[in-house]
Amino acid sequence: MARPADCRYLASHEWARRDKAEVVIGITDFAVEHLSDLTFLDLPKVKDKVEAGKPFGEIESVKAVSDLNAPVSGEVTAVHEDLAESLETLAKDPFGQGWMIRVKPSHPAEWEKLLDGTAYLKVCDSEGGH
Amino acid sequence: MSLGLVEDRLVFEKSRAGRRGVTLPASDAGEAPLESLLPGGALRNAPPALPELSELEVVRHYTRLSGKNFGIDTTFYPLGSCTMKYNPRVHEYGASLPGFARVHPLQPDETVQGFLALAHSLERALAEITGLAAATLNPSAGAHGELTGVLMVRAYHHDRSEPGRDTVLIPDSAHGTNPATVTIAGMQVQSVKSGPDGRVDLGDLREKLGTLGGRVAAMMITNPSTLGLFEIRIGEIARLLHEKGALLYMDGANMNALLGIARPGDFGVDVMHLNLHKTFTQPHGGGGPGAGPVAVGEKLVPFLPVPRIVQEGGAYRRREDFPKTIGRVRSFQGNPGVFVRAYAYIRSHGGEGLRKVTEAAVLNANYILARLRDAYDLAYPGPCMHEAVFSARRQVKQNGVRALDIAKRLIDLGFHPPTIYFPLIVPESLMIEPTETEPKETLDAFVAAMLTIAGEAAEEPQKVKDAPVTMPVTRLDEVRAVKQPRLRWRPR
Amino acid sequence: MRYVPHTEQDRTEMLRAIGAGSVEELFAPVPKELRPKRPLDVGPALTEPELQSWLEETAARDRSAADLxxxxxxxxxxxxxxAAIDALVSRGEFLTSYTPYQPECSQGTLQYLYEYQTMMAELTGLPVSNASLYEGATACAEAMLLSWGLKETSRRVVVSAAVHPHYRRTLETYARPVGLEVVTVPAPGGLTDAAALRKAATPETLAVLVQQPNFFGAVEDVPSAVAAAHAAGAQAVVAADPVALALLEAPGAQGADIVVGEGQPLGCPLAFGGPTFGFFCVREEHVRKLPGRLVGETHDTRGRRAFVLTFQTREQHIRREKATSNICTSQSLYALRAAIYLSLLxxxxxxxxxxxxxxxxxxxxxxxxxxxxxxxxxxxxxxxxxxxxxxxxxxxxxxxxxxxxxxxxxxxxxxxxxxxxxxxxxxxxxxxxxxxxxxxxxxxx
The missing domain is CATH 3.90.1150.10 (Aspartate Aminotransferase, domain 1)
Known part of the structure; x- marks a missing residue:
C-alpha cells in the first residue's frame, strides 16, 4: 500500500498528519496487517491530554494487545468514536477513514522529531515487512 | 479418543423438568415453612435454572465429554514449562483417605496431627531440596506463591526502613506472571535483556543496578530459564544484587531440572516458589488445582504468611502470632490435598531417586533436542536442561507453516502440542518438555511425528495448515468469541 | 524407580544419539562448586506398599468427619x-488434562467450564461467571482489585465485620502493598450495622463488601448494602454461600455488581481447607477487567458449535505487568465437581x-x-x-x-x-x- 507523503511516523507504527492547527493520528497498514484479527480498540476522550511517545490507547487482537503511542503531545479535540465498532475500516483505509484521534499540539516542534516516510520504510524493512 | 463417544449437547439441553439425579431423606426436623425461618424479603423469587437429569444421564454426559479431551493418561503432553509428568494413582488413593479428605480446616490442632505432621515434613523436605531455611505451603498456586514471595521481599525492605526499594528486575524471557505479580504487589517492573546465549545479559543487569541503585528490591529469575538453560552466572548475579542490598527471587517453575543437582539456596537465592503441580506431580485437572509453596532464607523467615505450622513438644500446632508476618494469603492453610500427593512423590523417590528424576528429565529433553535439531531450528545451542526450545522460523520462511500449524498437526498425529509462542523472545517457538516419566519409545514416536510434519511442511504445507481434522472440532473462530461474546448458555 | 522407565540400554542408546558419554555430561552448565556433596535428605525411598501403609497410618492420626x-x-x-462425582472426576481425561489452550483437543474441559459458568451465573443472578478462582478469600481480594480498576483514584474499601475473618485478613494482605485502606463496619447483634455502613461508604469508596449469609450465619439485608455502595459510586460486592442461594435471593437480582464465594459446599471434600474453588461473577460491562479464565462459545471452521478460552488479552501471559490479575489458573477440576453436583441435584x-x-x-x-x-x-x-x-x-x-x-x-x-x-x-x-x-x-x- 502506498503511504501518504504528508504523514510522519513513529517506529511503533503510528502515523500523524497535520491538518490546519491540528494533528490527525492513526496506525499504519503495516501495524494493521501484523496485528491481524482485531477485536478491540480503546481510545481516549475529547479533552484528554496525550504525551508524545506515551500510550493514548490500546488495540487488541485475539492474542495480543498493543499500546497506541502518541506521535505528538497535546489535547484531544476529536475521537473517531465509530471506529471501535467497525475495526475492518482500519484494514480498508488506515490512513483515511481509519483515523483515530485529532490532537491540538502543545509542542509543535515535536513534529520535526517524527520519522519521514523513507525512515519509516526502513523500520518496516528491518521488522521483516514490505 | 473415540468419536463414537463425542457429545455435542450441553447438559442444559438434555434437561427435562422433574428429573432428579439425587434424592434426599425427608426432613426429620419438621416441615416449618421457610418463610417462618428466614426473612421474607430475602427469599429467592425464581429458582436458578439448573439442569434436571437422572444420575445415568449425568454420568453419561460427563463421561462422553471426557472423550473430547486429551490427558496424560491417554496422550504424551510435551508441554514446555508445564512439566506434565505422570500422576501416580497411589496419590489419589492417599488424598481420598477420610483422615485427609474429610477433615475440617478449623478442627483443633490435636485432632489433625497426621495432616500437620505431613505438611511439616513437606515443608522440611522443600527446604532441604531448595537449600533454604524454611517454607510455607499456604499459597494456592505458582502465581500466588510469587505474590507471597514478593510481598515478603517488600516487607523485608520496609522492615529495614528502605521502603524506596520499589522496583523488581525481570528478564525478558520470564513468565507473564512475574511482571503481573510485581504490579499487584504495588511495585514496578524493570525488564532485563537476555544475551545472545539466551542467558541474562550481565552488562544490562549492571547498568540497571547502576541507574536504579537503591530502588531495586529484587530480581526475579527463572533458573533454569524458560529457554531450558541453566543460568551459568547465577552466583555472579546473586553477588551483584546482594552488594546493592537487593534480594534474589527464583521462579521455581523449572525445579524439575535441579532436584539433587543444585540447590538454589546454595547459589544465592533468598526466596523462591515451587509449583507442586509441576515438579512434584499433581494432576492438572484441566487447569487447576495446584499449590505454590514458597521457600525462604533465614532473613525472610519472620515475614512468612500465617498460619505457620510449628513443632512444639512432640506435637504440631498452627500459630499466627508472628508480628512481622505479611498476613494471611487465603483462607486456612493452602491446598492440603495437594500436599499429600507432593509428599508422596518425594517419599516414593527418596534423595537419590529425586536426582534420578532430574537426570531422566534432562536426558529425555536432550534426546529430543538431538533428534529434532536437523529438522527444526534450535533457539539456542545445547545441551539443554529439562526442556528444548525450537523455532519454526525455517518452516515459516519455506511455506508459511507456523508453530501454531505444527502444533495443530501434532494433535492429528496423536500428541498434545508443545508450548508455542513462549518464551516471547523466540519467534515461532516450540518449547518441548518431555519429563522423566516418558519412556524412550514414546519419545521416538513423538520425534517421528515431528519429522513427518517437517516433511509435510516442505512438501504439502496445506495439510499442516488445515490440521486438525481428526478431532471433534476443527480450528475455532476466536475472533467471534471476543466480538460476539457468549459466555453462558441461554435457552434458544 | 517405578515412575522413571529408562533401562540401561535406553540410556546408552539415548546418550549415543545425543553424542554424550554420560548423563553427567549433560549437566556441564551447572558449575561444579554448586553440586551438592551428598544426596538430598528427604527420607528413604518407599515402595508403593510401604507408601500406602505410611499414608494410611498418617491419615489415621487425624479425626475426620467419618468418625466425628x-x-x-x-x-x-x-x-x-x-458418589458419581468422584467416579467422574477421576477419569484420566479430566484428571490429567492440561489447561485448555489447545481447544481442539480440550472440548471436554471447555464445555464443562461453560456449563459451570452458566450454573454460577444462574445461582448468583449475574450474567458472567469466570471459570473459577482459587477459593473464597482470594476471590474477595480479586473483587477488590477489580473494583479499584473501575475507580482508580479511590483507595477506600468498606467491609462488614460480619465478613469471614480470613477473608478480611486476606483483603488486608492484598490492600496494604498497593495503598488501599480496608475500613471495617461493625456488626452488633450479628448483622452489619446499616447506618454505619452508609456512613462509612464515602464518595472515596471503591467497593463495599458484605457476606450472605454472613460469617455468623445470619441473613444480611443485601439491598441496603447495595444501596450504600451505589450511593458512594462504589461496587457492591457480595460474598455468598452457593447452597444458601437456592433459597435466598440472588445477589445479582438485588443489585450486587460482583458476587464471589467459596465453592466447597458444591460437592467438594473438606480436605482440611483445599483444594476447592472460588467463584467470581460480574456484570457484562466488566468482562474486560475480569480476573482468571473465561470460556466462550464460538464455532469451528466447519460451523460447528465449539468452546474456547476467550478475552485472553486480559491475562498475564499477554498483558504481563498490565494484566487484570496475576492469576494464571482456575480450579477446573473443582469447577467440574460443582457442575456435576448441580447437574445431579x-x-x-x-x-x-x-x-x-x-x-x-x-x-x-x-x-x-x-x-x-x-x-x-x-x-x-x-x-x-x-x-x-x-x-x-x-x-x-x-x-x-x-x-x-x-x-x-x-x-x-x-x-x-x-x-x-x-x-x-x-x-x-x-x-x-x-x-x-x-x-x-x-x-x-
Missing part, C-alpha cells in the same frame, strides 16, 4: 457428596439441601438454647444454617469436651474476636439427623 459428627462450618461444610435437589439444613439448624438452635447456661448470641438475627451459640465457658473447652463424645461441636470464635471467647459457631447440614442433633445436645450438657 461435624458441626463446624465457617464457609466449609460437611455436606453430602454424591438440579434446582429442586439444591433447594432441598438448603431447606433441610435451615430446618435442622433451627431445630438445633432451639434445643441448644434450652441447655442451661447456653443461649443464642444473636437472638434477633435471622439465620440460615449456621448460628452463634453463647456457652457458659470458653468455646474451645466446649469443643474439647465434645470431641471426647465424638462431636465436633463447631468453631470457637475467640481467636477471631476476644469478646466472643465463649461463643461457638455451629453449622448444621442436610447430613445431620435428628439423632445427631440429640448427640450434640448431649455432648454440650
Amino acid at each position: 459428627l461435624c458441626f463446624a462450618g465457617g464457609g466449609f461444610y460437611d455436606r453430602f457428596i454424591p 438440579g434446582p429442586a435437589g439444591l433447594r432441598e439441601v438448603a431447606a433441610l439444613s435451615v430446618r435442622k439448624a433451627h431445630a438445633l438452635a432451639e434445643q441448644a438454647a434450652k441447655i442451661p447456661g447456653f443461649a443464642l448470641e444473636f437472638p434477633k438475627a435471622p439465620f440460615a444454617f449456621e448460628f452463634a451459640l453463647r456457652c457458659p465457658r470458653p468455646a474451645d473447652e466446649v469443643v474439647a469436651a465434645g470431641l471426647k463424645r465424638g462431636v465436633l461441636a463447631g468453631i470457637p470464635l475467640g481467636p477471631h474476636d476476644p469478646a466472643l471467647r465463649n461463643v461457638l459457631l455451629v453449622a448444621v447440614t442436610e447430613r445431620r439427623t435428628a439423632a445427631d442433633l440429640d448427640r450434640f445436645v448431649e455432648a454440650l450438657r
